[in-house]
Amino acid sequence: MQVDFLIIGQGLAGSLLGWTLLQRGCSVVVVDNSPINASSVAAGIINPISGMRLAKSADVDTLLPAATACYDKLSGFFGESFYVRKSMFRLFQNESERVQALKRQQNPDYDAFLGEFSSANGMLNGFNMSYGYIEQLQCGYLSTALLLSSLKNFFIASNAYCPAFVEYAYLNINSAVKWQAIVAKQVVFCEGYRAIDNPWFNNLPLQPVKGEILTLNHPAPLPDSIINYGNWLLPQEDGNFRIGATFDRYQTDQHITEQGKQRLFNALKTVHPGLAQSSVVKHEVGIRPCTADRHPFIGRHPQHKALAIFNGFGAKGSLQIPWYSERFADYLLHNRPLPFACDIERFQSPSFSR
Numbered sequence: 116m117q118v119d120f121l122i123i124g125q126g127l128a129g130s131l132l133g134w135t136l137l138q139r140g141c142s143v144v145v146v147d148n149s150p151i152n153a154s155s156v157a158a159g160i161i162n163p164i165s166g167m168r169l170a171k172s173a174d175v176d177t178l179l180p181a182a183t184a185c186y187d188k189l190s191g192f193f194g195e196s197f198y199v200r201k202s203m204f205r206l207f208q209n210e211s212e213r214v215q216a217l218k219r220q221q222n223p224d225y226d227a228f229l230g231e232f233s234s235a236n237g238m239l240n241g242f243n244m245s246y247g248y249i250e251q252l253q254c255g256y257l258s259t260a261l262l263l264s265s266l267k268n269f270f271i272a273s274n275a276y277c278p279a280f281v282e283y284a285y286l287n288i289n290s291a292v293k294w295q296a297i298v299a300k301q302v303v304f305c306e307g308y309r310a311i312d313n314p315w316f317n318n319l320p321l322q323p324v325k326g327e328i329l330t331l332n333h334p335a336p337l338p339d340s341i342i343n344y345g346n347w348l349l350p351q352e353d354g355n356f357r358i359g360a361t362f363d364r365y366q367t368d369q370h371i372t373e374q375g376k377q378r379l380f381n382a383l384k385t386v387h388p389g390l391a392q393s394s395v396v397k398h399e400v401g402i403r404p405c406t407a408d409r410h411p412f413i414g415r416h417p418q419h420k421a422l423a424i425f426n427g428f429g430a431k432g433s434l435q436i437p438w439y440s441e442r443f444a445d446y447l448l449h450n451r452p453l454p455f456a457c458d459i460e461r462f463q464s465p466s467f468s469r
Contacts, residue, residue, distance in 0.1 A: 118142040120447075121292060121299035123281050126154035127259060127432050128425050128440075129305030130266040131185070135440040137275065139448060144297055145270050148280045154307075156328060156401035158349055158357055159257030159433045160341060162203060163228045167212060169205070169219050171228065172431065178438050179253060185437035186257060189265075197262045202230070203254040203341040204239060206386060207246035216249045228252050238338050243386045254341060256349060257433040283314050292421050301447065303423045308367065308402040315416050316424050319462055320407035323367040324429070327375035327400045328359035331393035344386040346379065355396055358383055371398045405429035413443055414459040423447070424459065 120136055122129045125147035133145045161182065163175045172178070186198035207213040217232065219225045230250030239248065270276035279295075287293040292302045308323035310316055332355050342348040349357045361375045376398060384391035404427050406412060412427035425443055428435050445451040455461065 116144075116296055117298045118144050119300050120144075121146065121294060121297060121302040122305055123147070123302065124305035124307060124309075125149075125263065125267060125270075125276075126305060126307050127157075127263065128154075128307075128428060128436055129303075130154075130263055131436050131440045132303065132305060132425050132443060133270060133275065134189070134266060135444050136447075137273065139444055141448070143270075143275050144277055144299070145275060146277045146279055146281055146294075148278050154401075154432065155260045155263055156399045157259055157326075157403075157430075157432070158328065158347065158359060159259040160254070160347060160349065161198075161256065161434045162251065162254050162341075162343070164205075164219070164225070164251050167215075169212070169216050169229075171225065172434065175434070178434050181438035181441070182434050182436075185440075186262075189262065193265045193269075195258075195261060195265060197258050197265075198255055199258065200253075200255040201339070201341050203251040203343050204248050204338070205251055206239075206242060206244075206248045206342065206344040208345055210246060213246045220249070239342075241335065241387050241389055242342070242344075251343070256341070259433070288419055288421060290421065299421075301421055301423060303425050303447075305425050307404045307426065310404065310412075310424065310426050313424075315419060315422050316412070316426075316459075319412050319424070319427075319459060321412070321427060322364065322405045322407055324403045324405045325363040325367050325400060326360035326403055326430075327363075327371060327379065327398065328357055329376060329379050329395055330355050330357050330397035330399075331390070332396050333390055333393035335389060342386075344382070346382045348383070348390075356393075367402055369400055369402065371400050375400075403429050408456075408461075410456045411435065411439060412459050413439060413453055413457045414446075417460075417463050 119141040120143045122133050122145045125145050129145055133143050136143050163172055190197050220229050230252050232249045234247035292299045304313055310321050337350050339350055346358055358379050361378055380391055406427040412424050416422040446453050
C-alpha cells in the first residue's frame with residue numbers, strides 16, 4: 116500500500132493533521148494503538164487570557180478564529196457539537212491580580228476578551244469573593260474525546276487508520292519510508308510526550324508535564340461557566356464537574372496519585388468549601404508535551420527528509436493545532452516556509468544528526 120503520509124499518533128495533533136491532509140486530497144494512514152492519550156484526558160479549555168499577569172496568549176488573534184472555524188466545520192461534517200463556547204469567571208487570588216486585571220481592562224487590545232469586573236457574589240454564590248472577579252470572553256472548551264472518536268471512525272471508514280504500535284527499528288528509511296506493507300512518502304511523528312524516546316527527534320528539548328484531573332459530583336447547582344481560580348472548574352452536561360489540573364515536571368508517569376487528588380481538593384476548598392465535599396466520579400492523568408521555549412516542534416528532520424514531527428503543543432493544543440495544521444500542510448505540500456518560532460530548524464546543531 117502506497118500513501119503520501121504515514122502519521123504516527125492519533126491525539127489531537129495527529130488527528131487534525133490527518134484530517135487536514137485528507138481534505139487536501141492526500142492519501143493518509145494514521146497509526147495508533149494507545150487506549151488513552153493526553154488529548155483525550157485534557158479538558159480542552161481555550162482561554163485567550165491566561166497567567167497571573169492576565170496576558171493575551173501569543174498570536175491569539177490569529178489562532179482563535181482558525182480554531183473555532185475548524186471545530187465548527189468538523190461539527191457540521193459529523194453532526195456533533197465539539198466546541199462549546201462558555202464565558203469564564205476569573206477569581207482573583209490576591210490584590211495584585213485584581214489591580215493587574217483592572218489595568219488590562221483599560222487596554223483597547225483586551226476589549227474583546229475582558230468583560231465586567233465585580234466584587235459581589237451574584238451568580239457565583241458560595242465562591243470566595245475576597246478580591247472580586249472578572250468575566251473573560253471568547254472562552255470555551257473542546258469535547259476532545261468525542262472529536263477524537265469521531266475522527267477515528269472517519270479514518271477507519273476511509274481506510275486511513277491502523278491500530279498498531281510502531282517500533283522505530285522496523286521503519287525502513289530511504290527516499291520513502293516503509294513500515295509493514297505501507298510505503299509512505301513522508302512519516303510524521305505526532306506522539307506527544309513519547310517523542311522523548313524517538314531516536315530521530317529526542318534531541319529536541321521536550322519537557323513532559325504530568326497533569327491530573329478529577330471529575331466530581333455534588334448536588335449543589337453551579338453556574339454554567341468555567342471558573343478559573345488558579346486551577347479551573349468546568350461544569351459538565353451530566354451535572355458533574357471537572358477540576359484540574361496539577362502540574363508535575365518530575366513524576367511523568369501515567370499513574371494517578373493521592374497527592375494529586377488532595378492538591379486539587381485543597382485548592383477547591385479555598386474557593387468553595389462546600390464543593391470540597393464532592394464525591395469523586397473519575398480520576399484521570401495525562402502527560403502534556405510541553406517545550407522549553409513554549410513553541411511547538413514542527414518540521415522535517417535535517418538529515419532524513421522523509422521524517423517529520425508535529426508535536427509540542429503543551430496545554431494549548433486546542434487553540435494552536437488547527438492553525439498550525441494548515442501551515443504544516445502548506446509546508447509539506449507546497450514547500451512554504453514555517454513560522455520560525457515553531458520550525459525545528461531553530462534547534463539544529465551538530466548533535467542533531469541521527
